[in-house]
Amino acid sequence: MSMLYQSQRAMRAKRQEAMRRGVMAILDVGSHKIACLVLRFDSSDEFRPSDGVGAMAGQSSFRVIGAATTRSRGVKFGEIETMQETERAIRTAIQGAQKMAASRVDHVIVSFAGARPRSYGLTGEVSLQTGTVSECDVARVLAACDVPDFGEGREVLHAQPVNFALDHRTGLSDPRGHVGNRLSTDMHLLTIDAHAIENLLYCVKRCDLELAGIASSSYVAGVASLVEDEQELGAACIDMGGGSTGLSIFIKKHMIFADTVRMGGDHVTSDISQGLQIPMHDAERLKTRFGGVVATGIDDRERIELEADTGDWHHDRRTISRAELIGVMRPRVEEILEEVRARLDAAGFDHLPSQRIVLTGGASQVPGLDALASKILGNQVRLGRPLRVQGLPQSACGPAFSACVGLSLFAAYPQDEWWDFEVPADRYPARSLKRAVKWFRDNW
């Protein structure tokens, strides 16, 4: 655990350095595309949360100066599968964005969808020594959380304090300065497979970049596409990507649950390819151009030519109706949404006061998806697009880029995590000079 603490703190230090330098890259490693944005931070201290300006409103301090997207290679289910291919794809995206930004970037914040994220809710409780909650008390209560045994080969990706309770008052977002006896906290811990981080680190290192942070793409997609009241009152964001569908549940502006369904738009494409016996890229083209999930009467009459080059005259001149295409696509989309429903039910989403569901991601652009989703997920479904960010090109404003935009917001205004607080003195190894210094500083 302390290893993780140190590596995460090192990443935070690199992020600080990048902010000082003013230029940072964010990289969304998806199964369908790899997108890179270069952000320039002009005045990082212009808005602070203490000014009464929320994180959603304060995006004016950064500006997108470079954007590049490339077709993803070597990524399956949101995880890096072929390192060399992924490395090349990352290099392509980074180079394109650098070229557009006309500036070199050295620090990158990465998000990815896969690696089987698992959420844990942690609680910790500690009695206060002085009667007033100070920063080191917050650190102590965070350290007092009993960490579950999440198994070998798992790494903590996010560990965010979600709620603080002081005696019998709960729902405090910032307990510092309050007077009480017992401080307790709820923390949301997200773990992923460790090898995914290692692979990612390797690829980033091979591109001569430094990793300044990692985020789960389902989390950052929620940050970008949920509006402020949805985040406050409770909502689920479903980020339908190419290889996997991420879902995250927000309440009181904190993520409390994240999970991934290992199915996405690429599976729809492969269904079309298999069902209609056409190559993958033709299937992708048909899906984006004629795809849909709700068939109407006119779709029976709309014929789609399936051109091919096999030389077989009959095979090369097949036509299908659009209704047939929809018939191929719909079961897979339904399957994905039902799986999402199952995950949400398992997380207890139906106990939340608000049942809002926001669909975003590249695969959410299928026409008629909102109608289908409202049948499966409940009727408070809307299609979400990411926030507007200064300088973002028009081509990168669609729902497919909500993870990118969310990652830029995350880069500019990161959520306080467990490792942002000082380690309490008793967690340092015994006979450590640091421990003595820490004790001295806490008590005087």
Place this chain on the structure above:
Amino acid sequence: MRPLIARRGPVLTHRDPAPSIWSYRFQRLWLTPLFRSLLRVGLPAFALVMGVGWYLSDPAHWRGVSDQVAELRREIENRPEFRVNLMNINGASPQLAEDLRAVLALDLPVSSFDLDLAAMRETLERIPAVSRAELWIQSGGYLAVTIEERVPVVIWQTRVEPVLLDGEGNFVARLVDRELVAPLPMIAGEGADLAVAEALALFETAAPLRDRMRGLVRMGERRWDVVLRDGRRILLPADQPRPALDRVLALDDAQDVLERAVLRIDMRNPQRPNIQLSPHALTELRRMRGTDIGDGNG
């Protein structure tokens, strides 16, 4: 089965869109501001300095370059715009102008870059007859020399020869070298050139005596004697000689002293002026008084 119809258009080759690791690294290096500025400014400057240094490290090249520079400089200097064709001397008598030309010895036409006006001015001002000289080069290739000549006001009879002095006692010329327009008063005696102003004032006072007066003689470098044509003298005191001379003139007006047989009028002590009679007059005086005693200085 292979397609029987020929494929139209360019054959799609699946080129890897990813940059190679070296092109990627080079582009990153190129986007580094320090590297860029180094390459854009530092490298050309370095190449320039090295190239010039290498070229000039050979003495022959160096000599060639310096010759060319000198040639270029000479060409510019010899352009007609910078040529001085005429020297115009203002304010000097023709005789002096001739002398000045001889002294300067300019070989006209000459480039104005070759003229050292300050040195020429010093040379001119070293000539006794020139009190001040101004030189400037005017457009059209004129060298204008304006001379302020020393004006001779007195003749100083030295032991060697008579010379001309100006109002401040500076040497102007030898008397034999000048043709005087008007007669000038004459002074003599050692140190007379140091008191020319006083002498001039005395000459002014002595204007009524002008036709009888020969000149002034400086005595002992402190006082003046007025010498008349027939050798008689008026001895003036060292301080305030003009009132003394005025008294003599008044005496002359009233009693015609100078018409009488006096050898010297001694005004050295203003309280007690003395008159030395001529021996003949003295004898006559004694005879008239009926006495024959006295030492001769009445």
